Amino acid sequence: xxPKIEHLRKTSIFAEFSDAELDEVSRLIVERRFKHDTVIFHxxxxxxxxxxxxxxxxxxxxxxxxxxxxxxxxxxxxxxxGDVPVFDGGPYPASAAAMIDSVVWSISRTDFEKLVKxxxxxxxxxxxxxxxxxxxxxxxxxxxxxxxxxxRLATLLIKxxxxxxxxxxxxxxxxxxxxxxxxxxxxGVSRETATRELSKFAKxxxxxxxxxxxxxxxxxxxxxxxxx
Amino acid sequence: xxPKIEHLRKTSIFAEFSDAELDEVSRLIVERRFKHDTVIFHxxxxxxxxxxxxxxxxxxxxxxxxxxxxxxxxxxxxxxxGDVPVFDGGPYPASAAAMIDSVVWSISRTDFEKLVKxxxxxxxxxxxxxxxxxxxxxxxxxxxxxxxxxxRLATLLIKxxxxxxxxxxxxxxxxxxxxxxxxxxxxGVSRETATRELSKFAKxxxxxxxxxxxxxxxxxxxxxxxxx
DNA sequence: ACTTATATGTGACACAAATCATTTTTAACT
DNA sequence: AGTTAAAAATGATTTGTGTCACATATAAGT
Numbered sequence: 001x002x003p004k005i006e007h008l009r010k011t012s013i014f015a016e017f018s019d020a021e022l023d024e025v026s027r028l029i030v031e032r033r034f035k036h037d038t039v040i041f042h043x044x045x046x047x048x049x050x051x052x053x054x055x056x057x058x059x060x061x062x063x064x065x066x067x068x069x070x071x072x073x074x075x076x077x078x079x080x081x082g083d084v085p086v087f088d089g090g091p092y093p094a095s096a097a098a099m100i101d102s103v104v105w106s107i108s109r110t111d112f113e114k115l116v117k118x119x120x121x122x123x124x125x126x127x128x129x130x131x132x133x134x135x136x137x138x139x140x141x142x143x144x145x146x147x148x149x150x151x152r153l154a155t156l157l158i159k160x161x162x163x164x165x166x167x168x169x170x171x172x173x174x175x176x177x178x179x180x181x182x183x184x185x186x187x188g189v190s191r192e193t194a195t196r197e198l199s200k201f202a203k204x205x206x207x208x209x210x211x212x213x214x215x216x217x218x219x220x221x222x223x224x225x226x227x228x
Numbered sequence: 229x230x231p232k233i234e235h236l237r238k239t240s241i242f243a244e245f246s247d248a249e250l251d252e253v254s255r256l257i258v259e260r261r262f263k264h265d266t267v268i269f270h271x272x273x274x275x276x277x278x279x280x281x282x283x284x285x286x287x288x289x290x291x292x293x294x295x296x297x298x299x300x301x302x303x304x305x306x307x308x309x310g311d312v313p314v315f316d317g318g319p320y321p322a323s324a325a326a327m328i329d330s331v332v333w334s335i336s337r338t339d340f341e342k343l344v345k346x347x348x349x350x351x352x353x354x355x356x357x358x359x360x361x362x363x364x365x366x367x368x369x370x371x372x373x374x375x376x377x378x379x380r381l382a383t384l385l386i387k388x389x390x391x392x393x394x395x396x397x398x399x400x401x402x403x404x405x406x407x408x409x410x411x412x413x414x415x416g417v418s419r420e421t422a423t424r425e426l427s428k429f430a431k432x433x434x435x436x437x438x439x440x441x442x443x444x445x446x447x448x449x450x451x452x453x454x455x456x
Numbered sequence: 457a458c459t460t461a462t463a464t465g466t467g468a469c470a471c472a473a474a475t476c477a478t479t480t481t482t483a484a485c486t
Numbered sequence: 487a488g489t490t491a492a493a494a495a496t497g498a499t500t501t502g503t504g505t506c507a508c509a510t511a512t513a514a515g516t
Contacts, residue, residue: 062366064374065455072366088359093366116352123351124344130358131316137365138290138300138321144372145416146292149503180464188373190504195465211464211512227293377473408494418474423495439482439494 002026010078011052016125024115029105034098036177040082043095047085049106053077056102057176061185062094071185074099074176076164086112087130099177144188152187153197154226157207161216170208171217178212201225230254238306239280244353252343257333262326264405268310271323275313277334281305284330285404289413290322299413302327302404304392314340315358327405372416380415381425382454385435389444398436399445406440429453 004026008014014022031054034040040051043062051058053075060081061071072094075081084093086109116122143155157174165172184194198214201207206222208215216222232254236242242250259282262268268279271290279286281303288309289299300322303309312321314337344350371383385402393400412422426442429435434450436443444450 062370064370068374070370070373072369084359084362087355088363089356090359090363093363116355120348120351123348123355127315127344127351127354127358128317130355130362131312131318134312134358134361134365135316135318135321137362137369141300141365141369141372142290142292142298144369145298146296191464192466192505193503196503199465419494420475420496421473424473427495 004029007054007078008052011080012078013052013080013083013126013129016128017122021115021119021122024119025107028107028111028115030108032104032106034102034104036098036100036102038098040096040098040104041092043093044091047082047090047092047109049108050083050086050112051081051096052105052107053079053081054103054105056104057099058096058102058104059099059182060094060096069185070188071182074160074178074182074186085109087126099182149187149189149193150197150200150225152189153183153194153201154222156183156186157214157216158219158223158226161219165216168215171215172219174214174216175212178214232257235282235306236280239308240306241280241308241311241354241357244356245350249343249347249350252347253335256335256339256343258336260332260334262330262332264326264328264330266326268324268326268332269320271321272319275310275318275320275337277336278311278314278340279309279324280333280335281307281309282331282333284332285327286324286330286332287327287410288322288324297413298416299410302388302406302410302414313337315354327410377415377417377421378425378428378453380417381411381422381429382450384411384414385442385444386447386451386454389447393444396443399443400447402442402444403440406442 002023005019005022008022008025009017014025017025029052030049034056040058041047055077058075058079058081059071060073060075061069063069073081081096082092085091116126143152147155160176160178161172161174164176165174167173180194180198181191183198184191187194189197198207198209201222202209204221206216206218206225208217230251233247233250236250236253237245242253245253257280258277262284268286269275283305286303286307286309287299288301288303289297291297301309309324310320313319344354371380375383388404388406389400389402392404393402395401408422408426409419411426412419415422417425426435426437429450430437432449434444434446434453436445
Protein backbone atom coordinates (compact mmCIF):
# COMPACT_ATOMS: atom_id res chain seq x y z
CA UNK A 1 0.00 0.00 0.00
CA UNK A 2 1.08 3.53 -0.73
CA PRO A 3 2.46 4.88 2.56
CA LYS A 4 1.06 8.29 1.69
CA ILE A 5 -2.42 6.86 1.61
CA GLU A 6 -1.87 5.01 4.86
CA HIS A 7 -0.78 8.21 6.51
CA LEU A 8 -3.74 10.17 5.18
CA ARG A 9 -6.11 7.56 6.54
CA LYS A 10 -4.84 8.26 10.05
CA THR A 11 -5.89 11.91 9.89
CA SER A 12 -9.12 13.13 11.40
CA ILE A 13 -10.33 14.63 8.20
CA PHE A 14 -9.63 11.77 5.81
CA ALA A 15 -10.30 8.91 8.21
CA GLU A 16 -13.53 7.85 6.56
CA PHE A 17 -12.40 8.33 2.98
CA SER A 18 -12.35 5.38 0.62
CA ASP A 19 -9.15 4.07 -0.97
CA ALA A 20 -10.05 5.62 -4.29
CA GLU A 21 -10.72 9.00 -2.70
CA LEU A 22 -7.49 8.88 -0.75
CA ASP A 23 -5.60 8.04 -3.89
CA GLU A 24 -7.00 11.16 -5.50
CA VAL A 25 -6.13 13.24 -2.47
CA SER A 26 -2.59 11.93 -2.43
CA ARG A 27 -2.02 13.23 -5.95
CA LEU A 28 -2.79 16.76 -4.80
CA ILE A 29 -0.12 16.80 -2.12
CA VAL A 30 2.86 19.11 -2.23
CA GLU A 31 5.47 18.54 0.46
CA ARG A 32 6.90 21.51 2.34
CA ARG A 33 9.39 21.85 5.19
CA PHE A 34 9.37 24.37 8.03
CA LYS A 35 12.17 24.92 10.53
CA HIS A 36 11.23 25.22 14.17
CA ASP A 37 9.75 28.54 15.23
CA THR A 38 8.85 29.56 11.69
CA VAL A 39 5.42 30.81 10.81
CA ILE A 40 3.47 28.88 8.19
CA PHE A 41 0.69 31.39 7.78
CA HIS A 42 -0.71 34.37 9.63
CA UNK A 43 -4.25 34.99 10.76
CA UNK A 44 -6.22 36.92 8.13
CA UNK A 45 -3.80 35.96 5.36
CA UNK A 46 -5.72 34.93 2.26
CA UNK A 47 -5.80 31.19 2.32
CA UNK A 48 -4.01 29.28 -0.35
CA UNK A 49 -3.89 25.77 1.00
CA UNK A 50 -4.56 23.59 3.97
CA UNK A 51 -2.07 21.26 5.56
CA UNK A 52 -1.60 17.72 6.79
CA UNK A 53 1.35 17.07 9.08
CA UNK A 54 3.66 14.38 7.81
CA UNK A 55 5.93 14.75 10.80
CA UNK A 56 6.56 17.49 13.28
CA UNK A 57 4.54 19.62 15.64
CA UNK A 58 2.48 22.64 14.70
CA UNK A 59 0.74 25.16 16.89
CA UNK A 60 -2.32 27.09 15.75
CA UNK A 61 -2.87 30.32 17.64
CA UNK A 62 -4.63 33.65 17.75
CA UNK A 63 -3.36 36.98 19.03
CA UNK A 64 -5.12 39.66 21.05
CA UNK A 65 -4.87 43.30 20.02
CA UNK A 66 -2.02 43.82 22.49
CA UNK A 67 -0.08 40.84 21.20
CA UNK A 68 -0.86 38.18 23.77
CA UNK A 69 -1.31 34.71 22.37
CA UNK A 70 -3.94 32.01 22.77
CA UNK A 71 -2.98 28.61 21.41
CA UNK A 72 -6.05 27.02 19.89
CA UNK A 73 -4.43 23.70 19.22
CA UNK A 74 -1.20 21.77 18.95
CA UNK A 75 -1.04 19.13 16.28
CA UNK A 76 1.32 16.23 15.69
CA UNK A 77 1.77 13.61 12.99
CA UNK A 78 -1.41 13.21 11.02
CA UNK A 79 -2.85 16.46 12.30
CA UNK A 80 -4.71 18.75 9.93
CA UNK A 81 -4.71 22.54 10.12
CA GLY A 82 -5.64 25.56 8.05
CA ASP A 83 -8.63 23.72 6.67
CA VAL A 84 -11.47 26.03 7.73
CA PRO A 85 -10.84 28.55 4.91
CA VAL A 86 -11.14 25.80 2.38
CA PHE A 87 -14.63 25.18 3.65
CA ASP A 88 -16.01 28.65 4.07
CA GLY A 89 -13.90 30.60 1.61
CA GLY A 90 -12.54 33.16 4.07
CA PRO A 91 -9.01 34.05 5.14
CA TYR A 92 -7.11 32.03 7.74
CA PRO A 93 -8.90 32.37 11.08
CA ALA A 94 -5.69 31.79 13.05
CA SER A 95 -1.94 31.68 12.63
CA ALA A 96 0.18 28.53 12.45
CA ALA A 97 3.83 27.96 13.31
CA ALA A 98 6.18 24.99 13.52
CA MET A 99 7.19 24.17 17.10
CA ILE A 100 9.92 21.82 15.89
CA ASP A 101 11.35 21.17 12.42
CA SER A 102 8.37 19.81 10.53
CA VAL A 103 7.35 18.33 7.21
CA VAL A 104 3.85 19.09 6.04
CA TRP A 105 1.76 18.19 3.04
CA SER A 106 -0.11 21.06 1.56
CA ILE A 107 -3.21 20.66 -0.56
CA SER A 108 -4.28 23.71 -2.47
CA ARG A 109 -7.68 25.10 -1.89
CA THR A 110 -8.71 25.01 -5.52
CA ASP A 111 -7.59 21.41 -5.98
CA PHE A 112 -9.44 20.29 -2.91
CA GLU A 113 -12.58 22.19 -3.87
CA LYS A 114 -12.65 20.38 -7.20
CA LEU A 115 -12.27 17.07 -5.44
CA VAL A 116 -15.16 17.78 -3.10
CA LYS A 117 -17.39 18.84 -5.96
CA UNK A 118 -16.73 15.63 -7.84
CA UNK A 119 -17.35 13.39 -4.87
CA UNK A 120 -20.63 14.10 -3.16
CA UNK A 121 -19.99 11.75 -0.25
CA UNK A 122 -16.81 13.56 0.69
CA UNK A 123 -18.78 16.59 1.73
CA UNK A 124 -20.96 14.50 4.02
CA UNK A 125 -17.85 13.29 5.76
CA UNK A 126 -16.51 16.80 6.05
CA UNK A 127 -19.77 17.94 7.60
CA UNK A 128 -19.35 15.31 10.26
CA UNK A 129 -15.78 16.42 10.95
CA UNK A 130 -16.80 20.05 11.23
CA UNK A 131 -19.67 19.22 13.56
CA UNK A 132 -17.30 17.44 15.89
CA UNK A 133 -14.92 20.39 15.83
CA UNK A 134 -17.68 22.79 16.73
CA UNK A 135 -18.58 20.58 19.66
CA UNK A 136 -15.00 20.59 20.89
CA UNK A 137 -14.69 24.33 20.49
CA UNK A 138 -17.76 24.87 22.65
CA UNK A 139 -16.42 22.55 25.32
CA UNK A 140 -13.16 24.44 25.46
CA UNK A 141 -15.11 27.68 25.61
CA UNK A 142 -17.11 26.45 28.58
CA UNK A 143 -13.95 25.41 30.36
CA UNK A 144 -12.30 28.75 29.71
CA UNK A 145 -15.32 30.69 30.98
CA UNK A 146 -16.29 28.53 33.94
CA UNK A 147 -13.27 26.64 35.20
CA UNK A 148 -10.49 28.11 37.30
CA UNK A 149 -6.81 27.83 36.52
CA UNK A 150 -5.90 24.55 38.22
CA UNK A 151 -8.96 22.96 36.65
CA ARG A 152 -8.02 24.18 33.21
CA LEU A 153 -4.44 23.03 33.67
CA ALA A 154 -5.56 19.59 34.78
CA THR A 155 -7.95 19.38 31.84
CA LEU A 156 -5.16 20.33 29.47
CA LEU A 157 -2.68 17.84 30.88
CA ILE A 158 -5.19 15.00 30.67
CA LYS A 159 -6.02 15.86 27.09
CA UNK A 160 -2.34 15.97 26.17
CA UNK A 161 -1.22 12.81 27.88
CA UNK A 162 -4.05 10.95 26.19
CA UNK A 163 -2.88 12.26 22.85
CA UNK A 164 0.87 12.46 23.18
CA UNK A 165 1.81 10.67 26.42
CA UNK A 166 4.13 7.67 26.54
CA UNK A 167 3.96 5.17 29.36
CA UNK A 168 7.06 4.73 31.50
CA UNK A 169 7.66 2.96 34.81
CA UNK A 170 7.39 6.31 36.61
CA UNK A 171 4.08 7.29 35.02
CA UNK A 172 2.92 8.85 31.80
CA UNK A 173 5.58 11.02 30.23
CA UNK A 174 4.63 14.12 28.30
CA UNK A 175 7.49 15.25 26.16
CA UNK A 176 6.26 17.78 23.67
CA UNK A 177 8.40 20.81 23.25
CA UNK A 178 5.99 22.50 25.66
CA UNK A 179 7.39 25.55 27.40
CA UNK A 180 5.74 27.16 30.43
CA UNK A 181 4.86 29.98 28.11
CA UNK A 182 3.10 27.51 25.81
CA UNK A 183 1.15 26.03 28.69
CA UNK A 184 0.16 29.52 29.77
CA UNK A 185 -1.02 30.35 26.26
CA UNK A 186 -3.06 27.17 26.10
CA UNK A 187 -5.05 27.89 29.25
CA GLY A 188 -5.16 31.66 29.06
CA VAL A 189 -2.99 32.66 32.01
CA SER A 190 0.36 34.35 32.61
CA ARG A 191 3.59 32.40 32.38
CA GLU A 192 4.21 32.85 36.11
CA THR A 193 0.84 31.40 36.98
CA ALA A 194 1.43 28.41 34.74
CA THR A 195 4.74 27.78 36.53
CA ARG A 196 3.19 28.10 39.97
CA GLU A 197 0.15 25.93 39.32
CA LEU A 198 2.29 23.25 37.76
CA SER A 199 4.55 23.10 40.78
CA LYS A 200 1.52 22.98 43.07
CA PHE A 201 0.48 19.79 41.29
CA ALA A 202 4.04 18.54 41.61
CA LYS A 203 4.12 19.24 45.35
CA UNK A 204 0.79 17.45 45.73
CA UNK A 205 2.41 14.41 44.12
CA UNK A 206 0.17 14.32 41.06
CA UNK A 207 3.06 14.76 38.67
CA UNK A 208 6.80 15.26 38.41
CA UNK A 209 8.40 18.15 36.60
CA UNK A 210 11.89 18.00 35.12
CA UNK A 211 12.34 21.02 32.90
CA UNK A 212 9.97 20.50 30.04
CA UNK A 213 9.41 16.86 30.76
CA UNK A 214 6.25 16.34 32.73
CA UNK A 215 5.48 12.91 34.11
CA UNK A 216 1.94 12.32 35.28
CA UNK A 217 2.03 10.10 38.34
CA UNK A 218 -1.61 10.15 39.41
CA UNK A 219 -3.88 10.51 36.42
CA UNK A 220 -6.99 9.78 38.50
CA UNK A 221 -6.40 12.61 40.97
CA UNK A 222 -5.64 14.92 38.08
CA UNK A 223 -8.87 13.85 36.46
CA UNK A 224 -10.80 14.72 39.60
CA UNK A 225 -9.21 18.17 39.56
CA UNK A 226 -10.13 18.58 35.95
CA UNK A 227 -13.80 17.75 36.49
CA UNK A 228 -14.16 19.51 39.87
CA UNK B 229 -44.70 33.44 -2.18
CA UNK B 230 -45.07 30.97 0.64
CA PRO B 231 -44.29 32.91 3.84
CA LYS B 232 -42.70 29.82 5.30
CA ILE B 233 -40.16 29.77 2.50
CA GLU B 234 -39.51 33.48 2.87
CA HIS B 235 -38.83 33.01 6.55
CA LEU B 236 -36.51 30.08 5.96
CA ARG B 237 -34.53 32.11 3.48
CA LYS B 238 -33.70 34.62 6.22
CA THR B 239 -32.00 31.98 8.36
CA SER B 240 -28.24 31.56 8.38
CA ILE B 241 -28.41 27.94 7.44
CA PHE B 242 -30.86 28.11 4.57
CA ALA B 243 -29.85 31.50 3.20
CA GLU B 244 -28.20 30.13 0.09
CA PHE B 245 -30.77 27.44 -0.63
CA SER B 246 -32.70 27.51 -3.89
CA ASP B 247 -36.48 27.93 -4.02
CA ALA B 248 -36.94 24.28 -4.85
CA GLU B 249 -34.76 23.20 -1.93
CA LEU B 250 -36.56 25.54 0.44
CA ASP B 251 -39.87 24.17 -0.68
CA GLU B 252 -38.70 20.69 0.22
CA VAL B 253 -37.44 21.89 3.56
CA SER B 254 -40.72 23.60 4.35
CA ARG B 255 -42.58 20.31 3.96
CA LEU B 256 -40.49 18.78 6.75
CA ILE B 257 -41.43 21.42 9.31
CA VAL B 258 -43.39 20.64 12.44
CA GLU B 259 -44.43 23.65 14.51
CA ARG B 260 -43.98 23.56 18.27
CA ARG B 261 -44.61 26.09 21.05
CA PHE B 262 -42.60 26.66 24.21
CA LYS B 263 -43.58 28.88 27.12
CA HIS B 264 -40.95 31.17 28.54
CA ASP B 265 -38.36 29.54 30.79
CA THR B 266 -39.08 26.05 29.49
CA VAL B 267 -36.31 23.77 28.35
CA ILE B 268 -36.44 22.54 24.77
CA PHE B 269 -33.66 20.00 25.10
CA HIS B 270 -30.85 19.20 27.48
CA UNK B 271 -27.18 18.79 26.75
CA UNK B 272 -26.30 15.15 26.04
CA UNK B 273 -29.92 14.25 25.23
CA UNK B 274 -30.07 12.10 22.12
CA UNK B 275 -30.93 14.44 19.31
CA UNK B 276 -34.19 14.05 17.54
CA UNK B 277 -34.52 17.27 15.60
CA UNK B 278 -33.05 20.67 15.01
CA UNK B 279 -34.97 23.92 15.21
CA UNK B 280 -35.67 27.13 13.35
CA UNK B 281 -37.19 29.96 15.35
CA UNK B 282 -40.43 31.24 13.87
CA UNK B 283 -40.79 33.79 16.63
CA UNK B 284 -39.44 34.13 20.11
CA UNK B 285 -36.07 34.07 21.78
CA UNK B 286 -34.03 31.01 22.60
CA UNK B 287 -30.88 30.66 24.63
CA UNK B 288 -28.38 27.87 24.07
CA UNK B 289 -26.20 27.16 27.08
CA UNK B 290 -23.83 24.76 28.76
CA UNK B 291 -23.43 23.99 32.44
CA UNK B 292 -20.31 23.42 34.49
CA UNK B 293 -20.10 20.50 36.90
CA UNK B 294 -21.15 22.74 39.77
CA UNK B 295 -24.15 24.08 37.91
CA UNK B 296 -22.96 27.44 36.71
CA UNK B 297 -24.11 28.39 33.25
CA UNK B 298 -22.41 29.69 30.14
CA UNK B 299 -24.72 31.00 27.46
CA UNK B 300 -23.27 30.07 24.09
CA UNK B 301 -25.78 32.04 22.08
CA UNK B 302 -29.11 33.81 22.09
CA UNK B 303 -31.19 33.47 18.98
CA UNK B 304 -34.20 35.40 17.72
CA UNK B 305 -36.53 35.11 14.76
CA UNK B 306 -34.92 33.13 12.00
CA UNK B 307 -32.27 31.72 14.30
CA UNK B 308 -31.26 28.07 14.04
CA UNK B 309 -30.24 25.88 16.95
CA GLY B 310 -29.68 22.24 17.80
CA ASP B 311 -28.29 21.60 14.35
CA VAL B 312 -24.84 20.27 15.17
CA PRO B 313 -26.08 16.77 16.08
CA VAL B 314 -27.75 16.50 12.71
CA PHE B 315 -24.37 16.98 11.15
CA ASP B 316 -22.12 14.79 13.26
CA GLY B 317 -24.61 12.28 14.61
CA GLY B 318 -23.91 12.86 18.31
CA PRO B 319 -26.14 13.99 21.17
CA TYR B 320 -26.99 17.65 21.78
CA PRO B 321 -23.79 19.50 22.68
CA ALA B 322 -25.68 22.11 24.72
CA SER B 323 -29.06 22.80 26.27
CA ALA B 324 -31.71 25.12 24.86
CA ALA B 325 -34.50 27.02 26.59
CA ALA B 326 -37.10 29.59 25.62
CA MET B 327 -36.43 33.03 27.13
CA ILE B 328 -39.90 34.24 26.16
CA ASP B 329 -42.93 32.41 24.79
CA SER B 330 -41.71 31.08 21.45
CA VAL B 331 -42.81 29.27 18.35
CA VAL B 332 -40.25 27.07 16.67
CA TRP B 333 -40.18 24.86 13.63
CA SER B 334 -38.58 21.52 14.18
CA ILE B 335 -37.13 19.43 11.40
CA SER B 336 -36.38 15.86 12.29
CA ARG B 337 -32.91 14.60 11.93
CA THR B 338 -33.81 11.70 9.72
CA ASP B 339 -35.89 13.86 7.36
CA PHE B 340 -33.12 16.39 7.03
CA GLU B 341 -30.48 13.72 6.48
CA LYS B 342 -32.48 12.34 3.60
CA LEU B 343 -32.78 15.79 2.10
CA VAL B 344 -29.04 16.37 2.28
CA LYS B 345 -28.29 13.02 0.69
CA UNK B 346 -30.57 13.77 -2.23
CA UNK B 347 -29.17 17.23 -2.87
CA UNK B 348 -25.42 17.26 -3.17
CA UNK B 349 -25.13 21.03 -3.29
CA UNK B 350 -26.88 21.40 0.04
CA UNK B 351 -23.98 19.81 1.81
CA UNK B 352 -21.57 22.27 0.24
CA UNK B 353 -23.63 25.09 1.63
CA UNK B 354 -23.74 23.47 5.04
CA UNK B 355 -19.98 23.11 5.01
CA UNK B 356 -19.69 26.82 4.46
CA UNK B 357 -22.07 27.55 7.34
CA UNK B 358 -20.18 25.25 9.68
CA UNK B 359 -16.86 26.80 8.71
CA UNK B 360 -18.16 30.22 9.62
CA UNK B 361 -19.44 28.96 12.94
CA UNK B 362 -16.10 27.46 13.80
CA UNK B 363 -14.46 30.77 13.05
CA UNK B 364 -16.87 32.60 15.34
CA UNK B 365 -16.42 30.06 18.11
CA UNK B 366 -12.65 30.56 18.01
CA UNK B 367 -13.05 34.32 18.14
CA UNK B 368 -15.24 34.08 21.20
CA UNK B 369 -12.74 31.71 22.74
CA UNK B 370 -9.92 34.18 22.19
CA UNK B 371 -11.98 36.95 23.76
CA UNK B 372 -12.84 34.83 26.76
CA UNK B 373 -9.22 33.84 27.33
CA UNK B 374 -7.49 37.12 26.57
CA UNK B 375 -9.89 39.99 27.21
CA UNK B 376 -10.83 41.37 30.62
CA UNK B 377 -14.38 41.88 31.83
CA UNK B 378 -15.13 45.40 30.57
CA UNK B 379 -13.73 44.42 27.18
CA ARG B 380 -15.88 41.32 27.02
CA LEU B 381 -18.94 43.26 28.10
CA ALA B 382 -18.33 45.93 25.46
CA THR B 383 -17.83 43.25 22.83
CA LEU B 384 -21.06 41.58 23.83
CA LEU B 385 -23.08 44.77 23.79
CA ILE B 386 -21.80 45.74 20.37
CA LYS B 387 -22.63 42.32 18.98
CA UNK B 388 -26.12 42.48 20.44
CA UNK B 389 -27.03 45.99 19.38
CA UNK B 390 -25.95 45.15 15.85
CA UNK B 391 -28.20 42.12 15.90
CA UNK B 392 -31.15 43.19 18.03
CA UNK B 393 -30.82 46.94 18.62
CA UNK B 394 -33.47 49.43 17.53
CA UNK B 395 -32.60 53.05 16.84
CA UNK B 396 -34.29 55.69 18.99
CA UNK B 397 -33.62 59.40 19.44
CA UNK B 398 -31.68 58.65 22.62
CA UNK B 399 -29.43 56.04 21.04
CA UNK B 400 -29.61 52.37 20.20
CA UNK B 401 -32.05 50.53 22.40
CA UNK B 402 -31.41 46.94 23.40
CA UNK B 403 -34.54 45.34 24.68
CA UNK B 404 -34.08 41.63 24.85
CA UNK B 405 -35.32 39.98 27.96
CA UNK B 406 -31.72 40.16 29.14
CA UNK B 407 -31.27 39.93 32.89
CA UNK B 408 -28.03 40.85 34.66
CA UNK B 409 -27.69 37.16 35.30
CA UNK B 410 -27.94 36.50 31.56
CA UNK B 411 -25.29 39.07 30.80
CA UNK B 412 -23.07 37.51 33.43
CA UNK B 413 -23.57 34.08 31.90
CA UNK B 414 -22.73 35.38 28.46
CA UNK B 415 -19.35 36.80 29.45
CA GLY B 416 -18.41 34.31 32.14
CA VAL B 417 -18.53 36.46 35.29
CA SER B 418 -20.62 36.72 38.45
CA ARG B 419 -23.94 38.55 38.41
CA GLU B 420 -22.57 41.24 40.73
CA THR B 421 -19.68 41.96 38.41
CA ALA B 422 -22.00 42.24 35.44
CA THR B 423 -24.06 44.79 37.37
CA ARG B 424 -21.04 46.81 38.40
CA GLU B 425 -19.35 46.89 35.03
CA LEU B 426 -22.56 47.88 33.33
CA SER B 427 -23.05 50.81 35.67
CA LYS B 428 -19.43 51.84 35.15
CA PHE B 429 -20.21 52.20 31.46
CA ALA B 430 -23.37 54.08 32.39
CA LYS B 431 -21.44 56.48 34.64
CA UNK B 432 -18.93 57.04 31.86
CA UNK B 433 -21.83 58.08 29.66
CA UNK B 434 -21.45 55.29 27.12
CA UNK B 435 -24.92 53.95 27.78
CA UNK B 436 -28.05 54.34 29.85
CA UNK B 437 -29.55 51.63 31.98
CA UNK B 438 -33.20 51.47 32.89
CA UNK B 439 -33.93 48.09 34.39
CA UNK B 440 -33.44 45.64 31.57
CA UNK B 441 -33.53 48.27 28.89
CA UNK B 442 -30.07 49.29 27.84
CA UNK B 443 -29.63 52.25 25.52
CA UNK B 444 -26.24 52.61 23.87
CA UNK B 445 -25.39 56.29 23.63
CA UNK B 446 -21.81 56.18 22.41
CA UNK B 447 -21.25 53.14 20.22
CA UNK B 448 -17.83 54.37 19.11
CA UNK B 449 -16.40 54.63 22.61
CA UNK B 450 -17.87 51.25 23.42
CA UNK B 451 -16.21 49.89 20.32
CA UNK B 452 -12.85 51.22 21.45
CA UNK B 453 -13.33 49.48 24.79
CA UNK B 454 -14.20 46.28 23.01
CA UNK B 455 -11.06 46.29 20.88
CA UNK B 456 -8.69 47.62 23.56
C1' DA C 457 33.50 24.35 26.54
C1' DC C 458 32.43 28.96 27.10
C1' DT C 459 29.71 32.68 26.44
C1' DT C 460 25.37 34.71 25.61
C1' DA C 461 20.70 34.57 25.24
C1' DT C 462 16.49 32.73 26.68
C1' DA C 463 13.45 30.39 29.77
C1' DT C 464 12.13 29.45 34.39
C1' DG C 465 11.38 29.99 39.37
C1' DT C 466 10.07 32.88 43.10
C1' DG C 467 8.92 36.73 46.20
C1' DA C 468 6.43 41.10 46.84
C1' DC C 469 2.81 43.67 45.56
C1' DA C 470 -1.25 45.46 43.03
C1' DC C 471 -5.58 44.85 41.28
C1' DA C 472 -9.53 42.61 39.25
C1' DA C 473 -13.16 39.87 40.20
C1' DA C 474 -15.56 36.49 43.38
C1' DT C 475 -18.01 36.00 47.42
C1' DC C 476 -20.82 37.27 51.26
C1' DA C 477 -24.30 40.04 53.45
C1' DT C 478 -27.86 43.28 53.23
C1' DT C 479 -30.97 46.63 51.31
C1' DT C 480 -33.63 48.26 47.64
C1' DT C 481 -35.98 47.71 43.47
C1' DT C 482 -38.54 45.31 40.16
C1' DA C 483 -41.32 41.72 38.46
C1' DA C 484 -44.83 38.08 39.19
C1' DC C 485 -48.86 36.34 40.93
C1' DT C 486 -53.67 36.08 42.81
C1' DA D 487 -53.86 46.77 43.32
C1' DG D 488 -51.60 44.58 46.81
C1' DT D 489 -48.80 41.05 48.25
C1' DT D 490 -45.05 38.04 47.65
C1' DA D 491 -41.17 36.47 45.38
C1' DA D 492 -37.29 37.30 42.57
C1' DA D 493 -33.77 40.24 40.75
C1' DA D 494 -30.67 43.94 41.18
C1' DA D 495 -27.72 47.26 43.50
C1' DT D 496 -24.33 48.13 46.70
C1' DG D 497 -20.74 47.86 50.39
C1' DA D 498 -17.23 45.07 52.70
C1' DT D 499 -14.10 41.57 52.38
C1' DT D 500 -11.42 37.81 50.47
C1' DT D 501 -9.17 35.45 47.01
C1' DG D 502 -6.97 34.46 42.72
C1' DT D 503 -4.19 35.89 39.26
C1' DG D 504 -1.45 39.43 36.90
C1' DT D 505 2.55 42.30 37.03
C1' DC D 506 7.10 43.59 38.21
C1' DA D 507 11.66 42.62 39.61
C1' DC D 508 15.24 39.78 40.02
C1' DA D 509 17.85 35.44 40.71
C1' DT D 510 18.80 31.05 38.77
C1' DA D 511 18.81 27.56 35.51
C1' DT D 512 18.77 25.86 30.95
C1' DA D 513 19.43 25.97 26.11
C1' DA D 514 21.73 27.86 21.96
C1' DG D 515 25.42 29.46 19.35
C1' DT D 516 30.27 30.12 18.36
